[in-house]
Amino acid sequence: MSIRLLSTKILTPSQKAILSNSQILVDNYEAIQISYIPTEIDPNYRNLIFTSQHTVKAFIQNYPKTALNLHELKAYCVGEKTAALVTAQGIPVVEMTHYGAQLAQRLVEKHPEKTFLFLCSNKRRDDIPGLLTKHKVAYKEQIAYQNTPNPLTFAADYKGILFFSPSGVQSFMSNNRIGNSVAICIGTTTAAEAKKHSKNIIISNNPTVESVLEKAVEHFKTQTN
Template sequence: MNKKIQIARLLRKEQTKAEKKLWRYLRNRNFENLKFRRQHPLKEYIVDFFCEEYGIVIELDGEYHNEINQAKKDELRDLHLTELGYIVIRFENKVVFEQVDVLFQAIENAKKKQHEFSIARKQQLKKRSNIRKNHLSPTLSSSRGSKTVLSTKILTPSQKELLLNSGIGFVEYNALEFEFLDIAIPPDYSNLIFTSKNAVKAFLRQSDDSNVLNFHAYCVGEKTKSFLEEKGLKVVKMAQNASELGHFIVKNHRNERFIFLSGNQRRLELPELLEKNNIRYKEVQVYNTHLRPKKFNRVFDGVLFFSPSGIRSCLQENEIGNSWAFCIGATTSLEAKKHTSQIIIANKPTVENVLVQVIKHFKQHD
């Protein structure tokens, strides 16, 4: 099956609330008798909604489209499609819920502008139909030698697209389950240490949004830093691992007090380093990590690991054998070394970089 078709089908199953609502208006020619398709492959893209007859593309944007890099990609994509004769209508998700009439008016205007496109397109589709009647379509054969990996966490649609675009199949599941605890966080600390995004989520469940500006955050990982800043907290220091963060605190903030918000599976490096250097801190366990072992009766070319706990969970019921272990960081790789020597570590501690390592490795060893 064509890779883009695979991705499109996957995205249809994971539509946003805004996409689902708009689809109810557009499906079955409900609006202006226009036939729309959802999550449709178009050139090298997959567009949210597409009317082939008039060349109308509708894109609904979530918050991440406001990020500078993504906004630039969207602009280039829209420019390319426009140069090819399509007309692109782009709105934020909230428009579907708050001002859907504005979106409808934009579609009507696009239909009028694309009148000439529609005439040419109808002729093209008629010609294509005649050709298909006279020729047999070739059978699509599956590619040989394709690789399949196991991800120990559920990936986002864009992350899945990275793998599928590279011809890599995958199986995914959540090897871990998180339980947030209703524990009071001492109010007399302004310096907070986070070594995971889950600790941030647990903290926010207990905090008043108006008070977050009073805290200074010290964290591990770029994703945790971005999440903290998104929620309005000031990040003083972001480190790649807990040991690096601990050394920074010892060197630069020795006389300050900290609260370390942790989970039950946290490692010992950071608290041991703080205690050794007489840093005043209080540790509060704000969430529990539960292992979710699951048996897989097959062999994978690679397994994607995102934490030491994820490795322990996965390998309770499975053996890694000759599969490659792709690890999000050095700490995770230390756990992996207990089970295999075939380890590749991400250059940055992000899910996306783990996927990049998977793609690079299997391209080189195809």
């Protein structure tokens, strides 16, 4: 019996192989379109909050060449891949957590005297700024990229739908239903959004694309044998 899934994010060949090696088929598209804003990053901050790889890419595109050397900055990151991309640019990573709420708590507990530049999208969650404001930790928010829904309609009956962000869930749901499909989510934040539309939710062990795919293989393995 063939299993076909829908991914709300374009997968790389190596990521698709995780599924195809287990005889799982996948259609994929971008539920969210990302566009970087040509705006100069404020050079007066040494402590930078990066919540995604997109914020890192936007920062590199827009950071003034006359500003501080990158190795003089300090980064506070959400996600292992975000931290890896920051490190590749020569910026030291001081803190890394898997979720924004965890990072905000760590900043409050360990770095309350610092002033941060919080780089985000136009549709950011309130986890980080809400907690920093509550505990009077100084920060400036700067929108680095635009997050725009790409609401396509799907007629196929998928066994599972792979979600990678709350905004991706919202984009998919604008023209579709989860129905009897299993919603496999990248983490608790995305799962919380998916739970508004379905009770059939599975959460990956780690908040990475690969972990979502591995969870899909684990869930459907009895149906592909």
